[in-house]
Amino acid sequence: MAAALLAVSTAVHSELYPFGGGVTSTGNVNRGATTWSNNCARCHExxxxxxxxxxxxxxxxxxxxxxxxxxxxxxxxxxxxx
Ligand code: HEC
Known part of the structure; x- marks a missing residue:
């Protein structure tokens, strides 16, 4: 499971961040909460x-x-x- 997740996120990672640098391949809960509250209420509750x-x-x-x-x-x- 962890290996499969890592493989997927590594693939997405190199596709979206061609310049690399500082982006972890696993999600960060605290950053996620901020991103969620900043973005996900723009269009709906x-x-x-x-x-x-x-x-x-x-x-x-x-x-x-x-x-x-x-x-x-x-x-x-x-x-x-x-
Ligand atoms: C640019 C506008 C916009 C943003 C930003 C947005 N949504 Fe939505 N969301 C929609 C629209 C429009 C729908 C209505 C249904 C659709 O498009 O399928 C929806 C539907 C939903 C649904 C209902 C899906 C269902 O099957 O009942 C959920 C849950 C949801 N959004 C979560 C999120 C989350 C989490 C985020 C933040 C990552 C987010 N939304 C950001 C526009 C947005």
């Missing part, structure tokens, strides 16, 4: 992290990260928080 299961949040975030214009790193942070 802030949805509670407990409203959806973890495996439901993933496809939601795949969709919403595009709407919110989040980077891969920000998306991982929000998912870590959710």
């Amino acid at each position: 802030l949805r509670s992290p407990t409203e959806f299961r973890d495996d439901i949040w993933k496809p939601i975030m795949t969709h919403m990260r595009i709407r919110a214009g989040l980077t891969g790193g920000q998306t991982r942070d929000v998912l870590a928080f959710l």
Whole structure:
């Protein structure tokens, strides 16, 4: 599981951050909470992290990260928080 996650995030990482530098490949819960509260209430009510299961949040975030214009790193942070 951890290895698979790492492989996926490494792939996303190199695609989104061609210049490397300072971006961790696993999400940061505190940054995720900030990103979530700053971005996810712009278009609709802030949805509670407990409203959806973890495996439901993933496809939601795949969709919403595009709407919110989040980077891969920000998306991982929000998912870590959710
Ligand atoms: C640019 C506007 C915008 C931003 C920013 C945005 N959303 Fe959304 N969101 C929408 C719209 C529009 C919908 C309605 C349904 C759709 O597009 O499928 C929606 C729907 C949702 C839903 C409901 C999905 C469902 O199946 O019931 C959730 C949950 C959600 N957003 C979470 C988030 C989270 C978390 C973030 C922050 C990462 C976020 N949204 C940021 C526009 C946005």
